[in-house]
Amino acid sequence: MKRLVPVLVLSFGLAACGGTTSPTGPSGTSLRVSGVTPTSGTTFGGTTVTISGSNFSAGATVTIGGTAATDVTIAASGTMTAVTPQHASGAADVVVRVGTASATLPGAFTFVAPPPTTNTPPVITSITAQGTRANEPAQFADLSEAIAVTAAVTDAETPVADLTYQWSAPVGTFTGSGASVTWTAPAQMSTPATVSLSLVVIETYTTTGPDGLPVQQQNRVTGGVAVSVHDSVREVSDMTYNFLVAFSQQLPVDTVLQDFRDGCGGGGVGKQSEYEDVVNNQINYTIVDHNVRSPVTTVEFGGVCSFRARSADACAEVQVDWWSVHKTGPYIGTTEHAYGTDQVTAVYYGPQDRWWLCDSDFNGVAVNLLTGEVRPGVFFKK
Numbered sequence: 001m002k003r004l005v006p007v008l009v010l011s012f013g014l015a016a017c018g019g020t021t022s023p024t025g026p027s028g029t030s031l032r033v034s035g036v037t038p039t040s041g042t043t044f045g046g047t048t049v050t051i052s053g054s055n056f057s058a059g060a061t062v063t064i065g066g067t068a069a070t071d072v073t074i075a076a077s078g079t080m081t082a083v084t085p086q087h088a089s090g091a092a093d094v095v096v097r098v099g100t101a102s103a104t105l106p107g108a109f110t111f112v113a114p115p116p117t118t119n120t121p122p123v124i125t126s127i128t129a130q131g132t133r134a135n136e137p138a139q140f141a142d143l144s145e146a147i148a149v150t151a152a153v154t155d156a157e158t159p160v161a162d163l164t165y166q167w168s169a170p171v172g173t174f175t176g177s178g179a180s181v182t183w184t185a186p187a188q189m190s191t192p193a194t195v196s197l198s199l200v201v202i203e204t205y206t207t208t209g210p211d212g213l214p215v216q217q218q219n220r221v222t223g224g225v226a227v228s229v230h231d232s233v234r235e236v237s238d239m240t241y242n243f244l245v246a247f248s249q250q251l252p253v254d255t256v257l258q259d260f261r262d263g264c265g266g267g268g269v270g271k272q273s274e275y276e277d278v279v280n281n282q283i284n285y286t287i288v289d290h291n292v293r294s295p296v297t298t299v300e301f302g303g304v305c306s307f308r309a310r311s312a313d314a315c316a317e318v319q320v321d322w323w324s325v326h327k328t329g330p331y332i333g334t335t336e337h338a339y340g341t342d343q344v345t346a347v348y349y350g351p352q353d354r355w356w357l358c359d360s361d362f363n364g365v366a367v368n369l370l371t372g373e374v375r376p377g378v379f380f381k382k
Contacts, residue, residue, distance in 0.1 A: 030054065030055060031053070031054070031055045031056075031096065031098055031101045031102065031103040032053045032054040032055065032103050033051060033052075033053040033094060033095075033096050033103040033104065033105040033108075034052050034053045034054075034105070035051070035052045035053075035105070035108070036049050036050070036051055036052075036094050036105060036108040036109050037049065037050045037052075039108065039109060039110060040109065040110040040111070040112050041084050041109070041111065041112065042111070042112060042113075042114050043086065043087055043088060043089050043111045043112065043113045043114070043208070043211075043212035043213055043214075044086055044114065044206075044213075044214045045083070045084050045085045045086040045087065046083060046084065047083065047084040048071075048081055048082070048083050048084075049064075049069075049081065049082055049083075049084060049094075049109065050079065050080075050081050051079070051080050051081070051082065051094065051096065052078060052079055053078055053096065053103060054077065054078050055077055055078075055098070056074050056076075056077050056078065056079070056080050056096065056098065057074065057077065057098055058074060059098060059099070060072060060074060060080060060096055060097065060098045061096070061097045061098075062080070062082040062094065062095065062096055062097075063094075063095045063097075064082075064084055064085060064087065064092050064093070064094050064095075064109050065085075065087045065088075065090075065092030065093065065109075065111065066092075066093075067085040067086070067087055068085060069082035069083055069084055069085055070082065070083045070085065071083045080096070084109065084111075086213055086214065087111045087213075088111065088211045088212050088213060089111050089112060089113040089211070089212035090110065090111060091107035091108075091109070091110045091111075092107070092108075092109050092110070092111060093105065093106050093107060093108065094108040094109055111212065112212075113208050113212030114208055115208065116207045116208045117205060117206065117207035117208070117217075119157055119203070119205045119207070119217070119219060120155075120156050120157070120219075121155075121203065121219035121220075121221050122153050122154065122155040122158070122160075122163055122201045122203050122219060122221050123153065123154045123155070123221070124151055124152070124153050124199065124201060124221055124222075124223035125152045125153065125154060126151070126152045127149065127150070127151045127152075127197070127199060127223050127224065127225040128148075128149070128150050128152075128225070129141075129147055129148070129149045129183070129197065129225050129227050130147060130148055130150075131145060131146075131147040131148075132146075132147070132148070133301060134300075134301065134302065135301035135302035135313075136301050137228075137301070137348060137350050138350075139225060139226060139227050139228060139350075140227070140228050140230070140348070140350070141183075141185040141227050141228070141229050141230070142185065142229070142230055142231065142232050142233075142299075143185055143186065143187055143188065143189070143191065143229065143230075143231050144184065144185060144186070144187045145184070145185050146182050146183070146184040146185075147182070147183055147184075147185075147227070148180065148181075148182060149167070149174075149180070149181050149182065149183050149197055149225065150179060150180045150181075151165065151179045151180075151199055151201070151223065152179075153179055153201055155203060157203075157205065158203050158205065160179065161178070163201050163202065163203055164201070164202040164203075164204070165177065165178055165179055165181075165199060165200075165201055165202075166199070166200040166201075166202065167181055167183075167197065167198070167199055168197075168198045168199075168200075169183065169195055169196065169197045169198065170195065170196070171185075171186045171189060171195055172184055172185050172186050172195060183197055183227070185227075185229050186229075189229065191229055191230050191231040191234075191235065192228060192229065192230050192235065192353060192354060193228075193229045194226050194227070194228055194229070194353065195226070195227050195229050196224050196225075196226050196227075197224055197225050197226075197227060198222065198223075198224045199222065199223045199224060200220055200221070200222050201220070201221050201222075201223070202218055202219070202220050203218065203219040203220075204216060204217070204218050205217055205218075205219070228350070228353045230348075230355070232297075232299045232314060232348070232355065233297045233298075233299060233314075235355050236295075236297045236299070236314045236316055236344075236346045236355050236357075237294070237295040237297045237316055239259040239344075239346070239355065239357055240295045240297070240316040240318060240344040240346075240357065241292060241294070241295055241318070242259070243256065243257070243259060243260075243344065243357060243360070244292045244318060244320060244342060244344075245290075245292055247278060247281070248287050248290035248292060248320075248322060249287075249290075250281070250282050250286070250287055253275060253278050253279060253282075256278050257271060257274060257275060257278065259356060259357045260274060260356065260357045260358065261347065261349065261356030261357070261358060264347050264356060264358040265310070265345065265358035265359040266308065266310055266358075266359055270345070270358040270359040271358070273359070274359065274360050277360070283327070283328070284326065284327055284328050284329070285324035285325065285326065285327060285336075286324060286325045286327055287322055287323070287324045288323050288324065288325055288335070289321075289322075289323040290320070290321060290322050290323070291320065291321040292318060292320050293318060293319040293320070294318075295316040295317065295318045295344070296316065296317050296318075297314060297315065297316040297317075298314065298315050299313065299314045300313070300314070300315075301313045301348070303315070305343060305345050306343070307343040307361040307363055308359075308361055310343075310345045310358070310359050310361070311345075312345035312346060312347060312358060312359075313346060313347045313348045313355075314345070314346040314347075314348075314355065315343060315344075315345055315346075316343070316344045316345075316346065317341050317342070317343050317344075318341065318342045318343075318344070319339075319340075319341055320338075320339065320340065320341070320342050320362075320364075321337065321338070321339045322337070322338045322339070323335060323336070323337050324336050324338065331368060331370070331371070334368055334369065334370040334371070335368075335369045335370065336366050336367065336368050336369065337366070337367045337369055338362075338364060338365070338366040338367075339364050339365065340362060340363050340364015340365060341362070341363050341364060342360060342361070342362050342363075342364075343359075343360070343361050343362075343363065344357055344358075344359065344360050345357070345358045345359045345360075346358060
């Protein structure tokens with residue numbers, strides 16, 4: 001009895017010329033890929049390749065490394081172009097399909113990873129904050145005031161207009177976008193106060209990942225500017241009122257003049273002149289009663305106040321009455337009533353981030369209540 005021996009039958013497919021397969025399309029013609037030019041390109045994709053072969057027709061698709069190419073265009077039955085997709089580095093098969101037919105050229109295109117991008121971060125060279133009032137100090141804002149905030153930025157690779165600008169602050173609001181925006185101070189807060197305006201500048205760029213594919217990276221740099229926030233009218237009014245009340249109570253001279261700044265006022269001697277007035281008043285009078293009303297204050301940086309044309313950043317005018325007893329002179333022991341308007345000037349001094357008083361000028365009259373004598377004095381010294 002013969003033993004049956006199993007036979008292994010092997011079937012081999014023959015590659016077409018150039019190493020391509022040669023399937024048969026619906027029309028009975030052979031679809032064939034014979035070459036790709038260029039044979040390599042970036043893993044980022046975007047390389048236009050020319051594919052040669054035969055029997056290409058409308059509706060053909062191309063995959064390279066299993067990923068669809070784009071912009072497939074048939075130039076002739078044996079020539080087409082396509083744009084490579086993104087793909088990890090290495091050799092990849094080029095496959096053309098027409099209907100149910102396909103042809104492959106193995107390892108015909110090699111994806112090459114570009115070197116990682118060297119990208120230097122942006123540089124914030126300056127940030128300015130400036131209000132719109134004439135002569136207004138930089139980095140200053142009153143409550144509810146809108147000021148312009150501008151960043152000067154440079155970057156070696158990216159146009160500054162294409163960078164991302166992120167502005168923030170603990171209070172107030174930003175409007176606008178980009179390197180120049182507007183910041184509006186809050187309507188209410190305790191003043192004086194310093195508010196830090198912060199900026200993050202972001203540069204987004206493409207570099208090569210570990211697999212050779214493009215990845216997005218960011219450079220982020222930060223900067224900021226400090227803005228001094230004030231309620232100038234209230235601050236100057238409060239100092240003016242407190243000064244006149246302390247003067248009326250004949251407190252120690254240094255206490256009366258605690259908000260006056262050395263070296264400012266008319267000829268730079270405003271405080272010295274007021275010091276002499278206060279000393280003389282306390283020598284010659286005992287103030288027995290007073291009425292100091294609420295100041296009316298205006299702010300005009302680099303302006304001029306009406307009394308004696310005093311240069312100042314703010315002017316406060318106050319209606320006042322003083323009833324004083326003479327301590328010296330021929331009217332000793334008699335009571336005098338002085339009334340009129342006291343004008344106090346003020347300046348803003350940025351290095352100390354505060355308002356200071358400079359001059360005090362009285363425009364009024366004094367009436368001796370015993371004799372009825374009236375001493376007019378447009379700039380009556382207190």
